[in-house]
Amino acid sequence: xxxxxxxxxxxxxxxxxxxxxxLIAIGYTMVYGILRLINFAHGDIFMWSGLIMVYLITVLxxxxxxxxxxxxxxxxxxxxxxxxxxxxxxxxxxxxMISAIGVSYLLQNFALYITGGLTKTYPAIRFLQxxxxxxxxxxxxxxxxxPFLTILLVFLLVMLIKHTKIGMAMRAVSRDFETSSLMxxxxxxxxxxxxxxxxxxxxxxxxxxxxxxTGINPMSGAMPGLKAFVAAVFGGIGSxxxxxxxxxxxxxxxxxxxxxxxxxxxxxxxxVLLIIILMIKPTGLFGEKDIDKV
Amino acid sequence: MEIKLxxxxxxxxxxxxxxxxxxxxxxxxxxxxxxxxxxxFITVIEKGAIFALVAASMNLLNGFTGxxxxxxxxxxxxxxxxxxxxxxxxxxxxTVYQYFDGGIIKWSIVxxxxxxxxxxxxxxxxxxxxxFAGLLVAGVAYLIAIPVLxxxxxxxxxxxxxxxxxxxxFFQWNTLGPVTNGxxxxxxxxxxxxxxxxxxxxxxxxxxxxLLINSTYGRAFKAIRDDEIAxxxxxxxxxxxxxxxxxISSFFAGISGALLAMFQTTISATPFTTQMTYEILLxxxxxxxxxxxxxxxxxFLFTASAEWWLRGLDSGRWLGISSGIMxxxxxxxxxxxxxxxxxxxxxxxxxxxxxxxxDRFVNWWRxxxxxIKAWPDKLKANSEAxxxxxxxxxxxxxxxxxxxxxSEKKKSSGIPLFTPLPMSDEVIIFDKEGN
Numbered sequence: 228x229x230x231x232x233x234x235x236x237x238x239x240x241x242x243x244x245x246x247x248x249x250l251i252a253i254g255y256t257m258v259y260g261i262l263r264l265i266n267f268a269h270g271d272i273f274m275w276s277g278l279i280m281v282y283l284i285t286v287l288x289x290x291x292x293x294x295x296x297x298x299x300x301x302x303x304x305x306x307x308x309x310x311x312x313x314x315x316x317x318x319x320x321x322x323x324m325i326s327a328i329g330v331s332y333l334l335q336n337f338a339l340y341i342t343g344g345l346t347k348t349y350p351a352i353r354f355l356q357x358x359x360x361x362x363x364x365x366x367x368x369x370x371x372x373x374p375f376l377t378i379l380l381v382f383l384l385v386m387l388i389k390h391t392k393i394g395m396a397m398r399a400v401s402r403d404f405e406t407s408s409l410m411x412x413x414x415x416x417x418x419x420x421x422x423x424x425x426x427x428x429x430x431x432x433x434x435x436x437x438x439x440x441t442g443i444n445p446m447s448g449a450m451p452g453l454k455a456f457v458a459a460v461f462g463g464i465g466s467x468x469x470x471x472x473x474x475x476x477x478x479x480x481x482x483x484x485x486x487x488x489x490x491x492x493x494x495x496x497x498x499v500l501l502i503i504i505l506m507i508k509p510t511g512l513f514g515e516k517d518i519d520k521v
Numbered sequence: 522m523e524i525k526l527x528x529x530x531x532x533x534x535x536x537x538x539x540x541x542x543x544x545x546x547x548x549x550x551x552x553x554x555x556x557x558x559x560x561x562f563i564t565v566i567e568k569g570a571i572f573a574l575v576a577a578s579m580n581l582l583n584g585f586t587g588x589x590x591x592x593x594x595x596x597x598x599x600x601x602x603x604x605x606x607x608x609x610x611x612x613x614x615x616t617v618y619q620y621f622d623g624g625i626i627k628w629s630i631v632x633x634x635x636x637x638x639x640x641x642x643x644x645x646x647x648x649x650x651x652x653f654a655g656l657l658v659a660g661v662a663y664l665i666a667i668p669v670l671x672x673x674x675x676x677x678x679x680x681x682x683x684x685x686x687x688x689x690x691f692f693q694w695n696t697l698g699p700v701t702n703g704x705x706x707x708x709x710x711x712x713x714x715x716x717x718x719x720x721x722x723x724x725x726x727x728x729x730x731x732l733l734i735n736s737t738y739g740r741a742f743k744a745i746r747d748d749e750i751a752x753x754x755x756x757x758x759x760x761x762x763x764x765x766x767x768x769i770s771s772f773f774a775g776i777s778g779a780l781l782a783m784f785q786t787t788i789s790a791t792p793f794t795t796q797m798t799y800e801i802l803l804x805x806x807x808x809x810x811x812x813x814x815x816x817x818x819x820x821f822l823f824t825a826s827a828e829w830w831l832r833g834l835d836s837g838r839w840l841g842i843s844s845g846i847m848x849x850x851x852x853x854x855x856x857x858x859x860x861x862x863x864x865x866x867x868x869x870x871x872x873x874x875x876x877x878x879x880d881r882f883v884n885w886w887r888x889x890x891x892x893i894k895a896w897p898d899k900l901k902a903n904s905e906a907x908x909x910x911x912x913x914x915x916x917x918x919x920x921x922x923x924x925x926x927x928s929e930k931k932k933s934s935g936i937p938l939f940t941p942l943p944m945s946d947e948v949i950i951f952d953k954e955g956n
Contacts, residue, residue, distance in 0.1 A: 259675075264675075265675050265679065311861065311864075314865060315865070320675075321583075321674070321810070324675065324678065325802065325803075325806055326864050326865065328799050328802060330861065332796070332800075333857035333861055336850070336853040336854050336856070336857045337854050339853060340849075340854045341850075343848070343849065343850065344850065453682065453683070453686075494686055495687040498687055501679065501680060505680065506668055509676070
């Protein structure tokens with residue numbers, strides 16, 4: 228019981244962070260599933276949603292600014308897709324990846340320009356910051372809300388993918404890009420919808436994530452982004468429930484490592500996990516076997 | 522008319538160009554020209570040479586072997602540290618390692634050799650730790666290569682990025698403080714005195730990379746890049762060649778890290794982030810993936826614009842334009858937009874996958890007046906082609922509208938739009954391929 232009490236705060240924090248990573252990871256896994264592209268800019272879209280929130284909260288009420296942030300993230304994501312990824316769709320895979328890296332570089336530098344390189348204070352959302360006591364541990368409301376909200380959103384998303392026409396189109400496109408376009412599926416529309424969903428979830432994730440931390444700077448998107456990508460790989464890229472599970476595993480493990488006093492290596496652990504997973508089961512937990520065609 | 526130079530002429534031209542370049546650097550470095558521009562020039566040359574080396578090493582991996590690796594910043598960091606740690610003079614250890622009781626290593630290779638061999642020992646003392654840094658990084662890279670090189674393109678990118686992050690965390694680890702000084706900066710280590718030094722070292726290393734690419738190994742690398750399965754079928758040992766490319770690339774990244782440490786005179790792990798790797802990658806892209814000379818040109822252009830030409834954008838005045846939007850950070854935004862333009866519209870980069878050659882240079886130089894003369898005609902032709910396309914589009918649109926109206930009319934008047942095909946009771950089943 229004593230052991231449980233010492234570890235409870237870390238596990239709670241881990242679950243919360245895991246839920247936030249999950250919301251980002253969905254964007255990675257869906258885009259990778261369809262375009263076979265690591266959207267390096269996704270972490271920066273996440274960071275930008277946080278930054279915009281900082282500026283919006285000064286002029287708009289909270290509920291409205293959350294909505295505007297989500298809309299902004301969607302617009303940013305779809306614009307990036309339209310401008311930087313669509314023209315390169317038939318180009319070799321390396322060029323589109325370089326384009327993604329270029330976009331990430333641009334977004335980071337633009338944020339650096341806007342903020343002047345300073346860490347901005349994220350607005351305190353009183354409802355999310357409320358302290359709650361669970362057993363012996365006290366924690367913020369956001370810690371409690373995150374996992375439930377994440378699971379609700381993921382449930383809705385899985386329903387969308389399984390039972391709607393656009394969801395079916397998404398599955399078809401991720402299975403076979405060319406055949407599905409020959410079957411009359413509007414590929415561009417499917418890709419846009421994918422980006423819309425991914426970015427909206429990342430924006431929601433950013434509200435939850437940055438409520439936990441006080442500051443936000445142009446680089447604060449990079450690490451969560453990479454971790455979320457690892458989570459997506461862990462769960463099997465292209466699989467939404469897999470990404471969510473991977474995110475929770477990473478979040479909890481990371482916080483337990485912090486609890487044991489190896490904070491320096493909490494980031495490194497993620498990548499060790501990635502390499503182990505790729506060595507043992509390259510398709511991830513729920514990934515489908517991908518056969519290379521010659 | 523194409524001009525073909527004789528090999529002797531080419532060799533002479535190269536020698537003259539290199540000699541002029543070195544003399545220029547030597548003169549500028551020793552203050553024969555005054556003015557802040559020349560000081561800027563020297564900075565750009567030094568930093569440009571260092572980045573040219575690391576970009577060439579990344580090109581060897583990404584452009585010639587087709588391994589999309591993003592670990593370069595991590596390897597540079599390691600090279601920088603392993604150089605700096607062994608060259609801090611004994612007297613300075615207490616001030617540098619002030620939080621770690623003067624550290625574990627109480628000696629400096631430079632001093633030991635200097636005492637034994639005098640001035641020659643001093644240079645040897647700089648040179649040996651640098652080579653050691655490269656070898657150490659290469660050894661670590663070999664260990665990393667074993668798990669990582671089994672991965673395919675994008676997974677490889679993420680895994681190497683991850684290893685770079687792990688290295689960064691490792692060097693900031695407080696427990697290693699007596700050696701790496703934890704998260705504090707390393708300083709006061711021995712550095713080079715003349716700007717010629719990094720230029721010559723980087724030049725030799727790039728020449729080695731260049732020779733390697735033109736050797737049988739280089740051809741094997743290119744074969745792996747173009748088609749892994751075909752290369753394997755031709756008897757190329759994939760893992761051996763991939764790990765060789767990875768290790769050699771890391772060796773040179775380590776050397777350039779050591780040079781960067783000397784250039785900066787202080788070193789800490791914080792700036793070696795993924796953004797630095799991205800910058801190196803973008804240099805490679807600007808120069809042309811698969812061209813070593815492109816990487817060199819790209820590196821100098823990149824550093825010159827970042828450090829010098831676009832600097833005015835940060836301070837509010839640039840090319841005589843002054844504006845309120847030009848405040849610190851604006852330079853990097855403009856820069857990033859320029860890079861995106863190159864990536865999207867000029868993906869081949871400056872050199873494409875061709876190397877610099879005097880033949881091409883001379884022919885390009887000769888064709889220049891003609892190209893400028895032909896420019897207005899080309900613009901005119903372009904605009905005419907655009908106009909033609911526009912009219913054709915308008916005509917097609919009008920026709921489509923007409924057709925639609927026609928079919929609507931036919932539909933409303935009851936005329937069938939098409940005659941149904943005759944029914945056939947024979948169903949053709951296509952055989953599956955291979956049956």
